[in-house]
Amino acid sequence: MTTEVVKEKIRTFIQGYIQVPELKDDEDYFASRLVNSMFAMQLVLFVEKEFAVQVESEDLEISNFNSVNSISGLVARKNGVGHS
Amino acid sequence: MKIELTPAQAEAQQSFRAFVDAEIMPHADEYDREERTPPEVIRRLAELGYLGATISEQYSGRGMDMVTFGLLCEELGRGSISLLSLLTVHGMVTQALTKWGSPAQREHWLPKLATGEVIGALGLTEPNIGSDAKSIESSAVLTGDSYLLNGRKKWISFGQVADLFLIIAQCEGKPSAFLVERKDPGFSSKPISGMLGFRSAMLAELHLDDCRIPSENLVARVGFGFSHVIGSALDYGRYCVGCGCVGLGQACLEASVSYVNKRKQFGSYLREHQLIQQMIANMITSIKAARLLNYSAGYLKDTGDPDTIMETSIAKYFASQMVNRVAQDAVQIHGAAGCSSEYPVQRYLRDAKIMEIIEGSTQIQQIIISTYGCMKLARKKRTKT
Incomplete structure (x- = not known):
């Protein structure tokens, strides 16, 4: 799966939960308070199911989840691929 | 689409039901009056592996799928909502540790929690x-x-x-x-x-x-205690409560059906009175609807679908409101007898109210569901235009 495909899947998922006309890949939706606390667990389940990776406690850094780019980077690292 | 329990799930349901009928139902009113759960009952749940129901077999648990676990919660809820709450809170701890515990925490605590050596x-x-x-x-x-x-x-x-x-x-x-x-x-x-x-x-x-x-x-x-650790635990707890409400509703229905089949007024059995039939029909229909919502939430959990969190909230919201209506009707059908300690329906009504408050009140679920629904609908509209 290419990085662009990964990002498109992430964008599509996140846009199901926040009301913004366009989501930039580096937009921090946690800082913008666009999501609620339940979204955090929905995001974890999405990443695990969609990209077949296991999110663990050491991955719990806001910087791993707060934008399309950061999630894409997490997925790449979990799959043993360098950040692109 | 196929909405049907697997043979293994149906068999498990029968064994849960037999246990509750034989060992919980006969004593639940007494425990309620005494305001205690005897330690031997907790030990019995442990012996049967119910305290480790969803813990992986790697840690001495039963490794149940979530639909089967929902059936267990339903049956325990039918017997005693107080006892179900043990499975709920104990399970919330095991769920949080399974998902977010360190390897050392999992290795140390999960086997003890699974066997009931430690209660969470x-x-x-x-x-x-x-x-x-x-x-x-x-x-x-x-x-x-x-x-x-x-x-x-x-x-x-x-x-x-x-x-x-x-x-x-x-x-x-x-x-x-x-x-x-x-x-x-x-x-x-x-x-x-x-x-x-x-x-x-x-x-x-x-x-x-x-x-x-x-x-x-x-x-x-x-900093992740609420959003993630409690987030996992509450989702699990809401599922237990939603399924437990179905069981409690079923207990109300079964008690009511038994009563209307033996009590006569105006020369005929209560079951022949149309206003009684209306209450029974509403009970049957709303319990079935709540059960299907829980099956859906459980299925989504088993498939790891992120929608399970919202479906669980919806199931808990619906089931906890449902069981309050059902329990009120059960007491109404029993009349004065239903308000007395001679029948369990007064306990059912008192317990039903708690289900609307725990693991996120009805009002909190309304906020969650409404906010989510508005987002989803707004997105669909954006996608179309």
């Missing part, structure tokens, strides 16, 4: 904090290689007997999760009695007075 409970709610859970007042401060916890937790199910508590406290100004043992210095509990329902759930207030725990008892990372 959740310490979230406080005297001043209920629905606004992120604003908890309990605190945790790192001092050397230990955390010092201070605060009060209230309405803690099985807080009188649990050995291990998952406590949420503010650490560095952020909600964080900690494992606290009953034997830890500075920990004490005070029984709570005289509740409306959940009377044998052995509720307690927990006191943390300079309670010192090892630093490795932090679960996950500082």
